[in-house]
Amino acid sequence: MNKKKDTLLNGQFRFKLLPDGALDKTKEICVLCKSEFNYHRSSSSLSYRLKAKHPGVAETLEGGGLRQTTLPQFGAKGGPLSKQTKNKLTEAIVFWVAKNCRPVNIVEDVGLRDAIRELLGDSSYHLPARKTTGVCIPLH
Ligand SMILES: [Zn+2]
Numbered sequence: 480m481n482k483k484k485d486t487l488l489n490g491q492f493r494f495k496l497l498p499d500g501a502l503d504k505t506k507e508i509c510v511l512c513k514s515e516f517n518y519h520r521s522s523s524s525l526s527y528r529l530k531a532k533h534p535g536v537a538e539t540l541e542g543g544g545l546r547q548t549t550l551p552q553f554g555a556k557g558g559p560l561s562k563q564t565k566n567k568l569t570e571a572i573v574f575w576v577a578k579n580c581r582p583v584n585i586v587e588d589v590g591l592r593d594a595i596r597e598l599l600g601d602s603s604y605h606l607p608a609r610k611t612t613g614v615c616i617p618l619h
Pocket residue numbers: 509510511512513514532533
């Protein structure tokens with residue numbers, strides 16, 4: 480059981496699982512939206528797709544993961560966050576839960592929510608709904 484072998488681009492993409500349990504190494508699946516792509520043995524094409532479909536996640540990956548140092552920019556301007564910024568953050572959190580197989584009810588954690596609100600300076604921020612985070616597929 481080697482997680483690194485079956486996933487691509489930091490876990491954002493997985494090889495397609497065939498009905499017989501083998502992996503189809505010519506197809507990769509986006510773990511966030513379940514889109515299927517032909518895999519060309521190039522992570523640059525994966526990065527391109529990721530940026531096109533999930534810009535918030537792409538930024539998070541380029542920053543080396545969900546690091547605190549990438550978060551202050553969200554609330555740096557002071558005023559209320561834009562919808563786009565909140566969506567990016569929400570997507571990053573959904574990705575974090577999916578990638579690391581965190582329990583989905585972590586998004587109902589009031590302490591986590593309050594910490595993020597404090598960091599953002601925006602008390603109206605809501606963590607992603609639990610149903611949107613139920614995307615973790617345990618690696619076999
Ligand atoms: Zn996707």
